[in-house]
Amino acid sequence: MTHQYPCLTPEQKKELATIAQRIVASGKGILAADESVGTMGKRLQKINVENTEENRRCFRDILFSADASIADSIGGVIFFHETLYQKSDKGVLFPQVIKQKGIVVGIKVRCLSGSDCHEHFPLGLDGLSERCAQYKKDGCDFAKWRCVLKISDGCPSALAIAENANVLARYASICQQNGLVPIVEPEILPDGDHDLQRCQYVTEKVLAAVYKALSDHHVYLEGTLLKPNMVTAGHSCPKKFTPEQVGMATVTALSRTVPAAVPGICFLSGGQSEEEASLNLNAINQTPLNRPWKLTFSYGRALQASALAAWQGKAGNKQAAQEAFCTRAKINSLASKGEYKPTGLADKSATQSLYTASYVY
Ligand code: 13P
Numbered sequence: 001m002t003h004q005y006p007c008l009t010p011e012q013k014k015e016l017a018t019i020a021q022r023i024v025a026s027g028k029g030i031l032a033a034d035e036s037v038g039t040m041g042k043r044l045q046k047i048n049v050e051n052t053e054e055n056r057r058c059f060r061d062i063l064f065s066a067d068a069s070i071a072d073s074i075g076g077v078i079f080f081h082e083t084l085y086q087k088s089d090k091g092v093l094f095p096q097v098i099k100q101k102g103i104v105v106g107i108k109v110r111c112l113s114g115s116d117c118h119e120h121f122p123l124g125l126d127g128l129s130e131r132c133a134q135y136k137k138d139g140c141d142f143a144k145w146r147c148v149l150k151i152s153d154g155c156p157s158a159l160a161i162a163e164n165a166n167v168l169a170r171y172a173s174i175c176q177q178n179g180l181v182p183i184v185e186p187e188i189l190p191d192g193d194h195d196l197q198r199c200q201y202v203t204e205k206v207l208a209a210v211y212k213a214l215s216d217h218h219v220y221l222e223g224t225l226l227k228p229n230m231v232t233a234g235h236s237c238p239k240k241f242t243p244e245q246v247g248m249a250t251v252t253a254l255s256r257t258v259p260a261a262v263p264g265i266c267f268l269s270g271g272q273s274e275e276e277a278s279l280n281l282n283a284i285n286q287t288p289l290n291r292p293w294k295l296t297f298s299y300g301r302a303l304q305a306s307a308l309a310a311w312q313g314k315a316g317n318k319q320a321a322q323e324a325f326c327t328r329a330k331i332n333s334l335a336s337k338g339e340y341k342p343t344g345l346a347d348k349s350a351t352q353s354l355y356t357a358s359y360v361y
Contacts, residue, residue, distance in 0.1 A: 008176060008220055016223025017263070019141045019181045023104050023225065024264030027333045028075030030183075030298035032268070033063055034108035034144065036080055039360065043304070049313035057086045062311060063304070064088065064097045066322045066329075073326075073333035076104040078144050078183075078298070084135075095139035106142035106183070107135045109171070119160045120148045125170055132178035142181040144227065145171045150189045150358075151202050151234065161209045169213035176223055183266070183298070185227040186210050190270050191357055192234035196241045200231045200249045207257035221261040227298050228254075230267050230280055235355055243276075247283035251291060260292035267295075269302030271355030274328055275342070277302035278335045285338030296336040301354040303328050309349040324349075 008016075023030065035043065040059075041051035049055050060083050077098050084107060088097050095105045109131060132143065147164040149156040168184050175182035186206050188199065207228065214221065231249040233241055241249075254265060267284075269277040277299060284295050297303070306328060311321035328350070334340040 007173070007218055012176070012179065013220055013223060015179060016176055016181050016220060019104060020223055020225055020263045023076040023142065023181070024266065024294040024296055025075055026294070027337055028073060029296035029332055029336055030076040030078060030106070030266050031063065031074050031303055031329070032078045032144075032298050032300035033060060033083065033304070034078040034080045035300065036360075037082065040080075042356075043308060044313075047308055047312050053082070053086075055313065056082070058313075059308070059311065060086065060094065061088050062307065062318055062321045063325055064094055065090075066326055068101050070326055070329055071101045071103050073329040074103055076106050076142060076298075078106040078108055079140070080108055084138060084140070099139065104141050105139050106144060107140045107180075109135075109143050109145055109175075119150065119155055119157060120164075125167065125174065128171065129174050129178060132175055132180050136179045140180060142183060142225070143171075143175050144183040144185055146185040146187055146227075148187050148189060149202075149206060151192045151194045151198060156188070156202065156206065161206055165206070165209040165213035168210055169217035169219060172214060172219045172224055173217045176220055181223055181225060182219075183225045183227045184210060184214070185268070187227075187268060187270070188229045189359065190229070190232060190235045190355065193236040193238070194234040195237050195239060196231060196233045196245060196249050199229075199233060200253050203229065203231050203253045204257055207253065211257060211259060221259055222263060224262060226258060226262055226265045227268055228265065229270050230272075230284070232270075232272070232280070235271065243279045243283035244286075246280045247285075247287045248289070250280075250284050251287040251289045251295075254293075255289060255291075258293065262293050264294040264296060266298035269297070269299040269354070271353065271359060272302060273353050274302045274305050274350040276351075278328075278331045278340055279342065281332060282335035282338055282340040285336060294336070297332045299332065303332065305352065305354055306347065306349040
């Protein structure tokens with residue numbers, strides 16, 4: 001018989017639950033701006049901008065110095081380590097710029113992963129507690145750790161599911177002890193030709209294992225957020241599914257596996273176009289099923305693509321890029337309440353697929 005593990009005080013629990021609820025307050029989601037140097041380079045390359053520290057800072061400045069009303073749609077921003085210590089054009093540290101808007105600052109904690117038989121296995125958590133403690137001092141209140149699973153013959157293996165669930169649970173426990181709300185992200189990649197049902201089945205197996213592991217590791221669920229994939233067919237599946245079908249499969253999978261104590265589920269966009277990610281989120285929030293959690297967004301590509309396209313690395317385009325970012329944020333805010341009514345006038349960059357095979361972040 002296990003005993004109750006007394007690892008968090010009531011005050012610590014209260015702080016964690018309050019942070020999590022602020023991030024996913026009604027109409028709010030997360031901006032994932034945590035692209036590593038290499039990933040940001042690929043984004044900049046598409047608009048012929050060199051991958052220098054200054055250019056990365058400039059683009060983040062565009063996002064972070066957007067109009068204060070952005071806080072109506074964005075409850076949290078996930079930073080990459082480098083960005084946490086950079087300053088805005090006005091000389092203010094980026095975490096301060098975000099906090100002044102009333103938005104919560106988060107950090108991607110380094111996820112080393114190794115591959116075995118083309119599956120991904122996380123490496124050690126050495127030093128994570130010390131890094132979390134430092135990030136808390138440097139202004140962060142939440143963290144993200146991404147584990148990756150894929151669907152193909154024999155994948156994900158039972159071993160990959162168990163190992164990834166376990167490491168996510170250990171990471172979550174370490175975060176909570178250091179005052180950071182852990183975003184638990186078991187991402188099932190969209191690569192492959194599997195259909196919607198297969199993705200739903202695998203998503204249920206993966207999430208069931210994650211919540212068993214979180215329980216085993218005494219993680220306080222009210223002080224966590226989940227960042228899953230939506231249930232979609234594989235990128236090369238010949239059959240196409242409607243947002244309503246995606247919504248129904250996604251909410252069914254979540255209702256079978258995610259406890260109601262979890263305050264929010266913030267989907268990644270996973271290579272969907274901006275518009276597709278918004279329409280699917282909207283449909284998810286219109287499914288006629290019980291939804292005890294906030295169902296919102298934590299998008300990287302699907303919040304930044306049209307802003308990047310509008311920017312083109314030119315200072316004179318800053319305002320246009322900010323407007324593009326605010327437009328997507330507002331649309332996703334509406335979608336997080338099931339209130340988005342598309343006009344059919346989405347611009348070209350909003351409807352372009354953002355898919356990359358075997359995506360790394
Ligand atoms: P995308 O929305 O671009 O999939 O990324 C979100 C994220 O943070 C993945 O870890």
